[in-house]
Amino acid sequence: MAKKNAKIVGNMLIAQSGGPTVVINQSLIGAVMEAKKHKEIRKIYGALHGIKGILNENLVDLGRESVATLKAVAQTPSSGLGSVRKKPTPEDCAKIFEKLQKYGVRYFFYIGGNDSAETAHIINEEAKKAGYEMHCFHIPKTIDNDLRENDHTPGFASGAKFVAQAFMGDDLDNAALPGVKINVVMGRHAGFLTAASALARTYPGAGPHLIYLPERPFDLEKFPQQVKEVVEKHGRCVVAVSEGISDITGTAIAAAFSKEVDSHGNVQLSGSGALGDALSNLIKTKTDITRVRADTFGYLQRSFPGVVSANDAKEAFAVGREAVKLATSGDVDGSVAIRRKKGRKYQVFFERVELRSVAKETRHMPDEFIAANGCDVTKAFLDYAAPIVGDLPKIGRFKRIQVKK
Numbered sequence: 001m002a003k004k005n006a007k008i009v010g011n012m013l014i015a016q017s018g019g020p021t022v023v024i025n026q027s028l029i030g031a032v033m034e035a036k037k038h039k040e041i042r043k044i045y046g047a048l049h050g051i052k053g054i055l056n057e058n059l060v061d062l063g064r065e066s067v068a069t070l071k072a073v074a075q076t077p078s079s080g081l082g083s084v085r086k087k088p089t090p091e092d093c094a095k096i097f098e099k100l101q102k103y104g105v106r107y108f109f110y111i112g113g114n115d116s117a118e119t120a121h122i123i124n125e126e127a128k129k130a131g132y133e134m135h136c137f138h139i140p141k142t143i144d145n146d147l148r149e150n151d152h153t154p155g156f157a158s159g160a161k162f163v164a165q166a167f168m169g170d171d172l173d174n175a176a177l178p179g180v181k182i183n184v185v186m187g188r189h190a191g192f193l194t195a196a197s198a199l200a201r202t203y204p205g206a207g208p209h210l211i212y213l214p215e216r217p218f219d220l221e222k223f224p225q226q227v228k229e230v231v232e233k234h235g236r237c238v239v240a241v242s243e244g245i246s247d248i249t250g251t252a253i254a255a256a257f258s259k260e261v262d263s264h265g266n267v268q269l270s271g272s273g274a275l276g277d278a279l280s281n282l283i284k285t286k287t288d289i290t291r292v293r294a295d296t297f298g299y300l301q302r303s304f305p306g307v308v309s310a311n312d313a314k315e316a317f318a319v320g321r322e323a324v325k326l327a328t329s330g331d332v333d334g335s336v337a338i339r340r341k342k343g344r345k346y347q348v349f350f351e352r353v354e355l356r357s358v359a360k361e362t363r364h365m366p367d368e369f370i371a372a373n374g375c376d377v378t379k380a381f382l383d384y385a386a387p388i389v390g391d392l393p394k395i396g397r398f399k400r401i402q403v404k405k
């Protein structure tokens with residue numbers, strides 16, 4: 001545990017980083033509204049586009065925004081302050097501290113995923129080296145649900161709800177006009193979001209019929225045959241594929257179609273429909289199936305208005321609020337983790353964890369969530385995901401009582 005110091009008086013700076021989500025603004029506003037309650041926090045600055053905003057001194061005074069505006073922004077998808085994908089260099093860190101000191105910042109909050117946690121960790125370590133007293137906290141966010149120490153992360157449940165509902169609609173479409181439909185879902189190293197497609201199975205025989213995750217090797221040779229077997233059984237096949245599926249060597253299948261990388265060195269996987277098109281063509285060339293279509297959900301999953309998990313919104317607001325509570329209570333640094341209480345009723349609590357335990361490294365779908373055949377999920381995953389995501393639309397179907405000829 002970090003050593004607790006006496007409370008310090010100063011300004012607060014908060015920023016958002018990484019991929020936007022439906023509820024990332026809930027965390028932002030949760031932190032801002034909590035900060036307004038603490039007299040040791042004088043001014044509340046927001047940096048536009050993450051650490052770029054700090055470096056460029058592109059700041060806004062969030063403390064002067066009305067409560068009505070704050071509440072409206074909380075309900076709005078995507079990053080209200082703008083986001084960024086930038087890993088700070090040592091030179092950046094030195095400049096960041098110049099800016100933090102210039103604006104009297106003693107409370108720093110960074111909302112984002114594991115790359116963002118790493119950035120917060122770097123800034124925090126540099127602050128210690130410089131002897132600059134600052135409370136530095138990471139506020140979790142990612143639709144990938146791949147942050148360590150967390151049962152689940154803000155943004156995942158709403159993204160999962162979008163995926164589940166998209167597959168519900170696509171499955172109904174596919175049932176009306178049978179064929180093979182492939183949907184590529186976000187998830188570089190973790191398959192949680194793709195796995196959420198299984199929540200769309202609301203009647204016997206409903207898709208997705210095959211689910212492929214990054215946690216299991218993807219076999220390009222077996223894939224067409226697996227699809228054909230489903231078509232022979234159901235007369236059609238809906239497939240959920242994670243963008244991060246990899247071969248036996250760990251090389252992403254999509255990497256062959258994308259050479260673009262971000263500032264953290266990650267190959268860009270969501271920029272095109274190349275993976276879906278390649279898998280579609282593979283089925284057409286290796287089987288006698290002719291009606292094959294593919295879609296890439298891409299960035300639609302992240303900030304789609306109107307598709308939000310109630311639990312997700314509530315918990316996202318709470319982690320922002322909790323980060324400020326921890327910082328003003330004397331905790332020097334850390335990340336806020338969501339834990340699930342034991343028992344049949346869904347309940348969570350929040351806990352401070354070390355920044356280094358969340359930074360950089362990702363977590364994966366546990367083995368007990370993945371079916372033995374490697375292309376489906378288990379009941380254990382459904383039991384885990386369903387209460388987070390919440391209610392889904394009800395599907396009505398005819399009994400189809402045949403008329404005698």
